[in-house]
Amino acid sequence: xxxxxxxxxxxxxxxxxxxxxxxxxxxxxxxxxxxxxxxxxxxxxxxxxxxxxxxxxxxxxxxxxxxxxxxxxxxxxxxxxxxxxxxxxxxxxxxxxxxxxxxxxxxxxxxxxxxxxxxxxxxxxxxxxxxxxxxxxxxxxxxxxxxxxxxxxxxxxxxxxxxxxxxxxxxxxxxxxxxxxxxxxxxxxxxxxxxxxxxxxxxxxxxxxxxxxxxxxxxxxxxxxxxxxxxxxxxxxxxxxxxxxxxx
Amino acid sequence: xxxxxxxxxxxxxxxxxxxxxxxxxxxxxxxxxxxxxxxxxxxxxxxxxxxxxxxxxxxxxxxxxxxxxxxxxxxxxxxxxxxxxxxxxxxxxxxxxxxxxxxxxxxxxxxxxxxxxxxxxxxxxxxxxxxxxxxxxxxxxxxxxxxxxxxxxxxxxxxxxxxxxxxxxxxxxxxxxxxxxxxxxxxxxxxxxxxxxxxxxxxxxxxxxxxxxxxxxxxxxxxxxxxxxxxxxxxxxxxxxxxxxxxxxxxxxxxxxxxxxxxxxxxxxxxxxxxxxxxxxxxxxxxxxxxxxxxxxxxxxxxxxxxxxxxxxxxxxxxxxxxxxxxxxxxxxxxxxxxxxxxxxxxxxxxxxxxxxxxxxxxxxxxxxxxxxxxxxxxxxxxxxxxxxxxxxxxxxxxxxxxxxxxxxxxxxxxxxxxxxxxxxxxxxxxxxxxxxxxxxxxxxxxxxxxxxxxxxxxxx
Numbered sequence: 001x002x003x004x005x006x007x008x009x010x011x012x013x014x015x016x017x018x019x020x021x022x023x024x025x026x027x028x029x030x031x032x033x034x035x036x037x038x039x040x041x042x043x044x045x046x047x048x049x050x051x052x053x054x055x056x057x058x059x060x061x062x063x064x065x066x067x068x069x070x071x072x073x074x075x076x077x078x079x080x081x082x083x084x085x086x087x088x089x090x091x092x093x094x095x096x097x098x099x100x101x102x103x104x105x106x107x108x109x110x111x112x113x114x115x116x117x118x119x120x121x122x123x124x125x126x127x128x129x130x131x132x133x134x135x136x137x138x139x140x141x142x143x144x145x146x147x148x149x150x151x152x153x154x155x156x157x158x159x160x161x162x163x164x165x166x167x168x169x170x171x172x173x174x175x176x177x178x179x180x181x182x183x184x185x186x187x188x189x190x191x192x193x194x195x196x197x198x199x200x201x202x203x204x205x206x207x208x209x210x211x212x213x214x215x216x217x218x219x220x221x222x223x224x225x226x227x228x229x230x231x232x233x234x235x236x237x238x239x240x241x242x243x244x245x246x247x248x
Numbered sequence: 249x250x251x252x253x254x255x256x257x258x259x260x261x262x263x264x265x266x267x268x269x270x271x272x273x274x275x276x277x278x279x280x281x282x283x284x285x286x287x288x289x290x291x292x293x294x295x296x297x298x299x300x301x302x303x304x305x306x307x308x309x310x311x312x313x314x315x316x317x318x319x320x321x322x323x324x325x326x327x328x329x330x331x332x333x334x335x336x337x338x339x340x341x342x343x344x345x346x347x348x349x350x351x352x353x354x355x356x357x358x359x360x361x362x363x364x365x366x367x368x369x370x371x372x373x374x375x376x377x378x379x380x381x382x383x384x385x386x387x388x389x390x391x392x393x394x395x396x397x398x399x400x401x402x403x404x405x406x407x408x409x410x411x412x413x414x415x416x417x418x419x420x421x422x423x424x425x426x427x428x429x430x431x432x433x434x435x436x437x438x439x440x441x442x443x444x445x446x447x448x449x450x451x452x453x454x455x456x457x458x459x460x461x462x463x464x465x466x467x468x469x470x471x472x473x474x475x476x477x478x479x480x481x482x483x484x485x486x487x488x489x490x491x492x493x494x495x496x497x498x499x500x501x502x503x504x505x506x507x508x509x510x511x512x513x514x515x516x517x518x519x520x521x522x523x524x525x526x527x528x529x530x531x532x533x534x535x536x537x538x539x540x541x542x543x544x545x546x547x548x549x550x551x552x553x554x555x556x557x558x559x560x561x562x563x564x565x566x567x568x569x570x571x572x573x574x575x576x577x578x579x580x581x582x583x584x585x586x587x588x589x590x591x592x593x594x595x596x597x598x599x600x601x602x603x604x605x606x607x608x609x610x611x612x613x614x615x616x617x618x619x620x621x622x623x624x625x626x627x628x629x630x631x632x633x634x635x636x637x638x639x640x641x642x643x644x645x646x647x648x649x650x651x652x653x654x655x656x657x658x659x660x661x662x663x664x665x666x667x668x669x670x671x672x673x674x675x676x677x678x679x680x681x682x683x684x685x686x687x688x689x690x691x692x693x694x695x696x697x698x699x700x701x702x703x704x705x706x707x708x709x
Contacts, residue, residue, distance in 0.1 A: 007253045014260035021267035028271070072502050074488060168488060190522045206502040207520055214490040218502025231522055234503050241503060242522040 041065070046184045053193040058226065063179045063200055070219040070235070071171040073136060073204050077213050079162040081145055087111075092154040098130050108155070113162055118146045123199045123224055130155070133203070134163065140203040141217055142232070166214065174219075176202065176235035182221050186231055186240050196226035205232045205241070295546025295607060300538055303553045303569060304379045305332065306396075307368040308643060310453060311439035314402065316358045319442040320453050322575045322644065324550065327438040331363060334431070335398070336380055340409060342424035343384040348417055351410070357447060361436045362399025366451075368641065369555040369669060370394035370414035374531040388420055392555065398425070400432040407432060414555075448627065452642045455622035457692035458684055461644055461660035461677060462574060465614040468606040468656060471545070473497060473508040473515060476605060479544050480506055480517055514585040517544075517601040524595045530556075530565065536596035537567050541589060541603075548607045551589065552577065554669070564594040568669075573608070573646050579663055579671050581649040586656065608656070618660050618677040620644055621690030626662060629675045638666040647673060 041063065042050070050056070057063075089111065097103040098120040108115050118132035121140065125131045130148040133140035141163075149157040176182075179200050191197075201224075204217035219235040232241040309321040309328055321328040356362065367376075370392040376382065377389070380396075388411075395412040407429055409422040445453035477499045481487045487501045499506040504519045534553065541547060547569075554568040571578045571587040578587035585604065592600035621629075633639065643665075646658040660677040678684060684691035 004250060004253075007250075007257055011253060011257050011260060014257065014264055017264050018260055018267065021264060021271060025267055025271055072486065072488070074490070172486065186522075189524050189526075192525050207500060207505045207518060209490075209498050209500070209505055209507065211493060211507065212490055212498050213493060216488055216490065216500045216502045237503070239503055240522040241520045 041180050042187075043180070043184060046180075046187055049188050053187075053191065053195075055187055055191050055193070055195050055197070057197045061197065061199065063183075064202060065178060065180070066202065067175050067178050068202075069173040069175045070137070070139070070202075070204075071173045072206075072219070073141065073217045074166045074168050074171070075141075075144070075163040075215055075217070076166055077161065077163050077215060079160060081147065081159050081161040086149065086157045086159050088157045089155060092151075092156045095130065095148075095150045095153045095155055097155075098132065098148065108158075112146065112158055112160060115146070123201075134161070136165070136204060139219075140201070142203050142205045142220070142222055143208060143215065143217060163215075174236045176219050176221075177233075177238055179221055182233045182235060182238050183223065185238065186223060186233055190231060190240055191225075195229075197223060198226050199224040202235060207241075295548045297542040298538060298547045298551070300375060300378050300534065300553075303538065303551055304367075304371055304375055305552060306365040307552070307641070308366050310364040310366060310445075311436055311442075312357055312360065312362045312364065312399065313436050313439055314359060314361045318357070318445045318447060318453060319439040320445050320455075321439070321442070323552070323572060324575045327442070328575075331435045331438060332365070334435070335363075335365065335396075335427075338426050338431075339381040339383070340411075340422040340425045341383040343388045343411070343420040343422055345387070345418060345420055348412070348419050350419070356397070356399055360399040360402045361432055362397060363432065363435045364398075365396040367394050367396075367555075368552075368665070369557065371553070371555060372530050372534075373411075375534055375553075384420070391415075391418070391420075392558070393420075398427055398432065400429045405429045443622070448630070450640060452630070452639070454627050454630070454642070455620075457686075458619040458622045458678070458690055459644060460683075461576065461618050461620050461646075462658075463616050463618045463660060463677070464573070464612040464646075464658045465651060465655050466573070466612045466658065467609040467654055469609070470513060470654075471605045471607070473499070473506070473512045473605065476515055476517075476545065477506055480504065480601075510585055513606055514604055515602065519597075519599055521594070521597040521599045524597075526595055528565070528594055532596050533565055533593040534567060537569075537591045537593055537598065540591065540598050540601065541569070544601070545603055545605075549573070557669070564592045564599060566600075567591045567593060573648075573658055576644055576646045576660070577663075578648050578658070579645045579661075579673070581647050584648065584650055586648045586650075606656070613655065617681050619681075619683050619690065620660055620662055620677050621675060621684070623690070623692050625690045626675065629662075630664070633664065633674060635664075635666060635672070638668070639664040640667055641665040642674065645671070647676070 093107040097107045105116050117134050119135050119140065120130065120132050128150060130150055132146040132148065133142060134144040134146070144161045144163050146160045147158060148155045183200070201222045203220060203222055205220040205222065206215060206217035208215055221233040221235050223231045223233065233239070234241065305323055309331055311319045311321065313319070321331070372392050373382065373384070373389050376393055392414040393411045394414040396409070397412065398407065398409045400407050407425070407427050409425040409427065411420040411422065413419065443459055444456045446456055447453050477487060478484050481499070481501055481504060483501065487499050490498050490500065497508045504517065506515055506517045508515050548571065550572040551569040552572065554570055556565045556567050567590070569589040580586040586606065587604065589603040590600070591598055630636065630639070630642065641664065643663055645661060645663040647661050649657050651657045662674040663671050664674045665671050678690045686692040687694045
């Protein structure tokens with residue numbers, strides 16, 4: 001046996017194998033690092049349906065590529081926004097402070113409870129009503145809001161959901177479905193022709209029970225359309241939910 | 249040189265092993281994404297399964313015996329079953345559309361012998377065709393029927409069959425129905441010794457004499473809310489129980505919710521499904537709702553499908569199945585919740601499901617005859633009824649109320665249905681178990697009284 005030649009052949013073979021593996025590994029890492037995917041990352045089937053139904057994503061939109069492990073949240077509602085009255089501020093403050101956390105706490109920290117927990121959401125706000133969501137592990141709880149009413153660039157009143165998280169032993173962390181996969185059934189079955197997707201965001205959403213103080217929110221992708229319609233996709237099971245509350 | 253090659257080879261082998269390892273463990277889909285502590289939940293079948301044929305039947309049959317004599321039969325009564333079975337065996341073909349005013353119905357009602365099958369708020373023809381043999385065009389199949397009237401022309405013995413659209417403007421005549429004058433004669437013959445009824449406005453019939461009914465006290469068994477929860481949620485392992493302000497339980501997995509009311513006797517399940525971009529179809533929804541109930545809780549006894557009204561684009565349809573006890577529908581006494589199953593569906597997906605967790609025992613603990621008032625007393629009560637203008641039907645029903653220690657009491661009453669579908673008690677059965685004599689309150693008219701109603705006096709005894 002010519003051991004020298006065999007060695008050369010083996011070296012060549014392993015070199016090629018390493019190159020292939022290396023490329024694979026590199027592309028995996030690159031994919032994992034990037035936080036956003038493009039529309040092109042949706043499955044070809046979904047893209048075909050989007051084309052057929054004329055469903056578009058607004059320009060500059062990004063589909064989040066993150067798949068963190070999240071758990072359900074259980075919380076107790078202290079004050080409910082919908083039945084709480086509007087608190088009028090004694091001294092109106094500048095509206096633009098919502099963009100800066102520090103200024104927000106400085107400006108309203110003494111008046112609005114837990115304000116440091118709430119973060120401004122640009123997609124759902126308009127110039128009359130600024131909407132902030134309570135954050136949990138850097139992600140918004142879509143059912144827990146702080147509404148700031150603004151007039152002439154000044155905040156004049158607010159309404160707020162005040163909650164307190166309740167720890168449960170049952171909560172299990174589950175990796176969420178990537179948005180590109182979770183959105184496929186929504187696009188196929190639920191969105192109307194010509195719908196334009198404005199934003200896709202990961203947060204928490206759950207069915208609200210009017211009769212209960214304790215509520216449960218599950219990790220959900222929120223898909224907002226240009227026409228104002230909102231869909232939630234359960235980020236673990238992939239089920240599609242609408243905005244309207246059914247329970248009374 | 250050779251040594252270098254050996255080293256290179258070793259390094260390459262180790263490197264490839266390392267890379268393979270990294271790749272394998274960073275690949276998505278290799279590890280199980282969802283770990284369920286409880287993998288499979290056995291569906292406990294609580295009640296029995298049903299299919300559409302047993303859930304659609306007329307609310308009542310009106311027999312027109314000619315000469316202004318009428319009688320009404322209710323479901324599960326012997327003659328009702330016999331007539332309805334025979335009609336189900338017939339075929340109705342060749343439907344011709346015409347206006348309701350083409351025929352003088354008051355004349356037909358009082359002079360011609362016939363049978364009228366009344367479906368309350370209506371039945372979509374597509375569903376009706378599963379129960380009765382129909383062959384018609386698309387226009388007819390997409391309509392909703394609330395009555396079928398089969399009669400024999402008094403003078404010519406010719407049999408005519410009409411299907412009434414729920415829009416109360418259109419009728420469809422079946423020109424090829426295989427019913428004979430002899431059939432009509434047989435059906436009408438069944439009514440010969442029944443209590444006579446007189447028509448008042450709005451197709452309401454009032455008995456001239458008291459009508460016999462039954463009061464009952466029935467025991468029940470109850471399913472636990474846990475059983476129902478295990479049955480309704482995909483993954484009971486991630487389902488939480490939270491309690492509401494009144495102390496009863498709510499189960500949720502973040503998406504679906506199950507609220508338990510009345511000390512665990514009534515549940516309402518909610519699953520906010522998104523609206524799909526396909527057209528809603530009532531028949532599809534009805535099939536889906538029956539399948540859903542079959543799998544989640546089943547049926548306890550006889551139930552009748554209640555048409556929810558035309559599809560409204562803004563709201564999903566609420567389909568109702570009204571439970572019967574004996575011959576009569578059950579109407580719960582507020583605030584007690586019992587007797588109905590209600591489902592809200594769109595595009596075949598259930599978004600709301602409300603039902604009782606109670607199953608009635610087969611045998612009643614107590615049963616006694618009660619008399620529902622007839623004649624003038626009932627007529628007056630109806631005429632004085634505050635919402636008379638909205639009343640669309642009058643029928644005997646059983647009012648259910650809880651009696652503590654695991655029993656339900658059923659008390660007979662006259663119930664009116666209003667245009668929006670709600671049911672209200674018009675008057676309860678007479679006190680005591682004795683049949684009121686003619687002339688007494690709630691009793692029939694005195695024999696010699698001349699009430700102007702030709703047939704009122706000669707009630708066959």
